[in-house]
Amino acid sequence: MKNVNIGIDMGGTRIKMGLIDVAGNILETRSLKARSGLGMAQVLEDLVAPVNELLNGNEQVKGIGIAFPGIVDPVNKRVLSDYVKYPGAGKTDFEAWAGKNWGVPLALENDARAALIGEWQFGAGKGCDNLVMITLGTGVGTAVLIDGKLLRGKNFLAGNLGGHMSIDYKGRVCNCGNIGCVESTASTWVLKSDLKKSGAYAASPLNRDKDPDYESLFRYARKGDPVAKELRENSIRAWGTGIINLIHAYDPEKIVIGGGIMKSKDEILPGIEKMIEKHSWIPAGSLPVVAASRKETAGILGTNYLLNKARIKNEI
């Protein structure tokens, strides 16, 4: 029987799972609809069967790693933030769930941090011990590596809140309670809500899409739709400003950008690079800003790395 870990990346819309061997090779993956509305307890219950199918009786599972979209205490393995997609996550004992079903230890970490680790060890951040990771998607997630260590802070939120740093101190209130966050200025959830507004927004061809997103936005902008063009300019300006703030905060060696919106990376990266060159304090051209290369599996790979590291250090 082969020794394996299970990595689970709990996205807002999809849950990705992977079977990984000790060397970090992904043997098999699976992607499920998130059904987060059922609540954390039910979602975990519903994950037992798919995990067992992945294991297939032929593997010896050694640990389960979960990447979670929210503030996570990886020491006590608890979700700390209330502002999460999965109701009841804060009260959930993930460790007990892994113990009861498979008798194995658990690693729990914030999803952006797990993705950063995955990109650092196996992807676009390889070889860089001072790294900032950003995910542009339904929301905006970030994580920070300093001298090869995850930045976590007193309440485990250091580095994770680049999407909830304000770039508009007189702007609108974000879902999170802060004002003018990067995420509440430009992300998929805010795009959808902006498009429902009256006036030019409602009349934009973007609204003809059943599920408008940044891919359609960039498409309509290329065709000349003024609303799409305006939202494109505004979004790139918002992300660029947020990224300059992260550069000024951490002064990293490299920035890796992932998330669904990066399907349009060819339209996004040049605009951001131009802003960094024009407005940041770092020497021009000195900072590689690159797209994530392990888009589907970075989170899974990251939790696997954290599991193995914790096992070596005897922390679990």
Next chain:
Amino acid sequence: MKNVNIGIDMGGTRIKMGLIDVAGNILETRSLKARSGLGMAQVLEDLVAPVNELLNGNEQVKGIGIAFPGIVDPVNKRVLSDYVKYPGAGKTDFEAWAGKNWGVPLALENDARAALIGEWQFGAGKGCDNLVMITLGTGVGTAVLIDGKLLRGKNFLAGNLGGHMSIDYKGRVCNCGNIGCVESTASTWVLKSDLKKSGAYAASPLNRDKDPDYESLFRYARKGDPVAKELRENSIRAWGTGIINLIHAYDPEKIVIGGGIMKSKDEILPGIEKMIEKHSWIPAGSLPVVAASRKETAGILGTNYLLNKARIKNEI
């Protein structure tokens, strides 16, 4: 003969100097007008006599520490930023100056970092190894300590640019080239330039002051002057937003605020605390935000600490 260090804090308006013994006691201080316009080389030349007067022939000088208002490479002992008060600083060999005049090693560090070290070792940040320092004055300076180590980054600017993080992505261009910086929204230099505007600003009683600053602003605001009240609200909102961004970036144990504007700390701290409670992600009441306690000497004490530490580690 007593072994001493000399610490020099090069402010924008005043240069503070101190004679410090090995235990970190300040034996004597001196404050000179900065005359930064003369250029770095002349300013250093003019400092030789005051340093010798401080030494007074009775002390054995072991090292010179300089806290400088700009981005500093403390390894090669060079000023990196062009956006500084002292023209020519980037071309200046500070080490050669210390060697030529006294034959001693030199420590050079950014002034906010030196102040942070001073407050950490001897002041309001004592006992906190995860600390953010902010100075509100002519400009806005910041520095960050993580696990007892200064955060420096690839280009030595990590943690130093809290004043040049954007809180207004469509705002005005700062002297530094970034847009909507905390510093270009609320600091003494921008206040003076705002007051020169026409209209209500020009007519405000604030403009009757020969040298209007935040002390007079808060005084006129208490008297009900609408311009002063508006600038007070806007400034506290800007600083509060900037500080929430720093909290979200570093999640520290404590925040120490210094700088000349903090003469009005009783008007500033409650407003900032209220904003943190309302808009930040940290648990309410969990983060002490305090005024600096070594206002005049933190920078001098900080350079002294760095000198001694470098000597122990044999780095100089």
